[in-house]
Amino acid sequence: MNEDFDRLRLIRSANIGPVSYVQLIRRYGSAAKALEMIPQLAARGGGRAPRLSDPAAVEREMNETRKLGADYLFLGDPNYPYLLAELGNPPPALIWRGNLSLLNHSTVAIVGARNASAAACRFARDLANSLTTEDISVVSGLARGIDTAAHQGSINRSTIAVIAGGIDIHYPPENEALQGQIARDGLLLAEQPPGTEPKARHFPYRNRIIAGIALGTVVIEAAPKSGSLITARLAAEAGRHVMAVPGSPLDPRSRGCNGLIRDGATLIQSADDVLELIQHFDERAAGANIPYDLFETQEHPSKLQETANEEIEDAARHSLINLLSMTPVSVDELVRQSGLSAASIQLILLELELAGRLTRHAGARVSLPS
Structure with a gap:
C-alpha cells in the first residue's frame, strides 16, 4: 500500500471533507496513521466511527482513473497549484x-x-x-x-x-x-x-x-x-x-x-x-511552481500529536458543544467565547465532524447538522 492509496482512501471515507482531511494529515503526519486514529477520534466526539472506504473500491477507482489516461494530483504534491492550496477548503x-x-x-x-x-x-x-x-x-x-x-x-x-x-x-x-x-x-x-x-x-x-x-x-x-x-x-x-x-x-x-x-x-x-x-501579484501567486507544504502554516506535527493526546475534559467539550447551534458560527468566535485554546477547539470540532455531529460551511464557519 503506498501513500497515494492511503490518501485516496482517507478522502473517500465518510465524514472526511477538505478541512478535516488537512487537519488529520497535519496532526498525524500520514494518511495511514490518520485512518488508524479515526475510530478513536469519532468516539471522543460522541458518535460511531465513520465508514472507512473499502480498499478494494479505492483500488478499482485508481485503476479506472489510469485506464482513462488520467492521474491524481494530491494536496501537497509539488505540482499542486499554490493559489488553490491557499484556500480554506x-x-x-x-x-x-x-x-x-x-x-x-x-x-x-x-x-x-x-x-x-x-x-x-x-x-x-x-x-x-x-x-x-x-x-x-x-x-x-x-x-x-x-x-x-x-x-x-x-x-x-x-x-x-x-x-x-x-x-x-x-x-x-x-x-x-x-x-x-x-x-x-x-x-x-x-x-x-x-x-x-x-x-x-x-x-x-x-x-x-x-x-x-x-x-x-x-x-x-x-x-x-x-x-x-x-x-x-x-x-x-x-x-x-x-x-x-x-x-x-x-x-x-x-x-x-x-x-x-x-x-x-x-x-x-x-x-x-x-x-x-x-501584474502586481507577487511571483508566488503568479503561477510560480512553489511546492505547498501541508505543515508550513501549522505547528510541527509532533506538537499537533501532543494536542491530540492531551486529555480534554468533558466539561470543556460540552461547553463548546453548547455554543453550537444550527446557525453557522465562525471558529474564531468559538475561540473568543469558549476560553479554550484554538488547538483544543480544532481538535474537538474534528472529533465532532468525524462523529457526524458537525457541519462545516464556507468562511471557516461550523454548525450542528440540520
Whole structure:
C-alpha cells in the first residue's frame, strides 16, 4: 500500500471533507496513521466511527482513473497549484488529463451566462485568445455559453477546464468533442471520482476550484443569483481580483455584472485591463511552481500529536458543544467565547465532524447538522 492509496482512501471515507482531511494529515503526519486514529477520534466526539472506504473500491477507482489516461494530483504534491492550496477548503485530490504544466502559468478565470448573447460569446473568445498570447492560462467550467466560448478562444494555447462530474462524464453532452480536445491539448480537472454524474451540489465545489486556481475572475453576462456570481464571490473571499464586463441595464443577463461593478468589481473592456490588474501579484501567486507544504502554516506535527493526546475534559467539550447551534458560527468566535485554546477547539470540532455531529460551511464557519 503506498501513500497515494492511503490518501485516496482517507478522502473517500465518510465524514472526511477538505478541512478535516488537512487537519488529520497535519496532526498525524500520514494518511495511514490518520485512518488508524479515526475510530478513536469519532468516539471522543460522541458518535460511531465513520465508514472507512473499502480498499478494494479505492483500488478499482485508481485503476479506472489510469485506464482513462488520467492521474491524481494530491494536496501537497509539488505540482499542486499554490493559489488553490491557499484556500480554506482546497480539494484534497484532483483527477487530471492533459498538460499539467499549464498550472504553472499565471491563470485568469472567465465565466458567465449559459444563455449568453452572441456578442458576449464573441467577446469571451477574443479575450481568452488575447490573454493566452501573453502566456496566461484561461480557466473555466466547460458550461454552455461564456465558458464554452472562453475555452474555444484559448484551446490553441492554454486552456484549463474544471468539470463538476467525473473525468469521463461529458456535460453538457454537446461539449463532448471540446472536452476531449481539452484533455489532449489543454488540461482537464475533476474533483469527483470517475463515473460521477454532475449534480447541483457539485457545481459550487467546481466553482471554488475555478476561482482558487486563478489570480482573478472575469464575469461576462450573469443573471442575479447565477453560478457565475458564486464564482466571483468565492474569488473575492480568497482575496483575488473580481472583474466584470458591463452591459445594457435593459438586458437581464447584464444585471449580475453591473451589480458586481457597483459593488466594487473592476470594469473590464479589454485584455489590457486584465493584464494591468494582475501584474502586481507577487511571483508566488503568479503561477510560480512553489511546492505547498501541508505543515508550513501549522505547528510541527509532533506538537499537533501532543494536542491530540492531551486529555480534554468533558466539561470543556460540552461547553463548546453548547455554543453550537444550527446557525453557522465562525471558529474564531468559538475561540473568543469558549476560553479554550484554538488547538483544543480544532481538535474537538474534528472529533465532532468525524462523529457526524458537525457541519462545516464556507468562511471557516461550523454548525450542528440540520
